């Protein structure tokens with residue numbers, strides 16, 4: 001498996017499996033399937049409501065704990081020094097896998113400074129091996145970076161061929177923060193699976209549009225965590241370790257960038273209100 005090295009020396013797979021919108025009944029089976037397929041990075045969140053099932057699937061898999069990298073996220077209603085400490089204890093208990101490899105703050109809203117201080121505390125105590133953020137745009141990421149002692153190791157953001165975020169990713173890399181793409185298949189939007197450029201490039205390598213989209217991010221050093229509840233799609237999304245895109249392919253894909261979100265617009269004030277109203 002291709003890996004990236006975080007700024008504290010921890011290694012993290014470049015390809016993983018995400019469980020957003022995987023309900024409780026399916027999560028156990030899906031994570032077991034994903035581990036069987038070969039995924040060794042699993043991305044969950046308190047807000048997904050499936051940490052218990054994810055943890056159980058990992059424990060039951062028979063795969064040594066040290067070979068699996070687990071990410072979870074703290075939701076904003078749990079942000080703040082003491083509240084985040086309680087949320088971290090809850091996540092450790094629900095997952096029940098000893099330690100957590102990476103904990104990230106789900107959104108750049110509410111008291112994320114207090115929340116980050118709690119992450120630092122648990123990181124220093126060895127209960128979590130790495131810390132980071134999600135949905136942080138460059139100016140907030142830089143501000144946090146400049147003000148905190150333990151520098152964020154990962155920033156998970158929406159990123160796919162229609163929203164390439166080249167500036168943001170370059171800024172992350174300058175700070176030594178590893179970019180991680182959520183929605184790497186644009187959640188199926190923009191007719192991604194039939195996109196003529198992705199399909200054409202895929203034909204050269206015997207790959208699908210989905211596989212090209214995932215490979216493209218990995219070739220930029222961006223971690224991808226595609227979600228699927230179908231095992232054959234999990235297999236397809238994992239079968240991308242035997243090819244790399246050419247410079248010409250990368251330049252072709254550049255043309256697909258719309259510079260806009262396909263999924264959630266953090267600059268829309270109704271979205272800020274909606275996210276703040278979600279309590280878990």
Ligand SMILES: NC(=O)c1ccc[n+]([C@@H]2O[C@H](COP(=O)([O-])OP(=O)(O)OC[C@H]3O[C@@H](n4cnc5c(N)ncnc54)[C@H](OP(=O)(O)O)[C@@H]3O)[C@@H](O)[C@H]2O)c1
Pocket residue numbers: 017018019020021043044106134135156157181182183184185186187188193210225226227228229230233234236237
């Ligand atoms: N930090 C954040 O704010 C945030 C936000 C969103 C997501 N995430 C994380 O990122 C992960 C991935 O993002 P996402 O789940 O939003 O979207 P995604 O991975 O871009 O797309 C998932 C969608 O694509 C379909 N799909 C997957 N592989 C396919 C294939 N090979 N061919 C055809 N259809 C395919 C899935 O359908 P089926 O399931 O029916 O196969 C599902 O509808 C999440 O699971 C979560 O862990 C984080």
